[in-house]
Amino acid sequence: ELAALTAQQFQSGLLAGKKVVITAGPTREAIDPVRYISNHSSGKMGYALAEAAAEAGATTILISGPTQLATPDRVQRLDVTSAQEMYDATMASLEGCDLFIASAAVADYRPAQLAEQKIKKTGQDTMTIELVKNPDIVTAVAASQPKPYTVGFAAETQDVVSYARGKLERKKLDLVIANDVSQAGIGFNSDRNAVTLVWPTDEETLAENSKTQLARDLIARISAKIT
């Protein structure tokens, strides 16, 4: 309790007067009215970042895919389902945005056709789903004018840091937070995480910690860059 209070006092005001937009959770891409493609993101890291940003005094908008999480205090939450909806909500939230953090696990592809009725099982032993690419939200934000400080995530199962650096450069991001989701006990659906911050000119690893504490540390580091 004392530690929490101290952390809060430490962070208080770091982002006063700033507007922060954060995406969180998975997206769901409908195949038909009952089936969908999704992923194992719980949204916990994004919600923790939103909480830490609000603690730091930012006006904080959390654009969330389907999760089981409670909205943090003083955070304005917009619920979306698909990647396209998340893209639209993000673009509509960018005015005056100082910091954008893309922590959602957005589906890269969605089914090319959305069946209006539940697809019936056929006699066939195989079936094919055709997918088309979704809009790339973090790339679109990084290309917007004026550009907010734009932070991406790289949740990978191998070569995490080198992939993160490639993403940073390819998408013209300001920071990529890399985490290895193949490690047991951290990442997706866990309350703990360990990440490597990949900036344009250096890297920094934050040891395993609760997502709450890690989020405060991340917000403190990012605040130092944008204020």
Add this chain to the structure above:
Amino acid sequence: ELAALTAQQFQSGLLAGKKVVITAGPTREAIDPVRYISNHSSGKMGYALAEAAAEAGATTILISGPTQLATPDRVQRLDVTSAQEMYDATMASLEGCDLFIASAAVADYRPAQLAEQKIKKTGQDTMTIELVKNPDIVTAVAASQPKPYTVGFAAETQDVVSYARGKLERKKLDLVIANDVSQAGIGFNSDRNAVTLVWPTDEETLAENSKTQLARDLIARISAKIT
């Protein structure tokens, strides 16, 4: 509370000495370590049926896909993720089974290949997922010897009852519980439902009700057939 007590007393003993196996919830079919195909089943109807069966005195096994629900009192719950795991758990639970209720929304198909590493986004604008058929759990149970009284569900968005009768005959089931998941306020993820019971020689519609009460009514009707 009085109504609940009365219902419980009414049902008490209807399935005494019987073994009931119920599947519930969605399955998740992995595409890679982070992505999967699933569906909108909440598991609520299956959990309500397990609760009602246990209330009625049955030894009750609930084989559950991923849900957010608490295990009902006196119910033995086995957690599974994929259709193949649900099939295996079901087959391993059939010994001495008097009644099997397939309420889970089992994926008909799974990705043909499970990628060991997260699939990277390519430059391509389209992608294809090849699927192969999963084992048909309720058909396998209905074909087992000795055959338990076998109940299937038909969650459809159109032509619900005629589809249910086709399923009853094709899979040699004893009862199909048909519900129209396209109706707002009932079915998937709702606390309420309305169903039509499709028996070999007749049909009966149960009006919209809470899933708890509907489950008790269903267990009472099914009990009359097997005792």
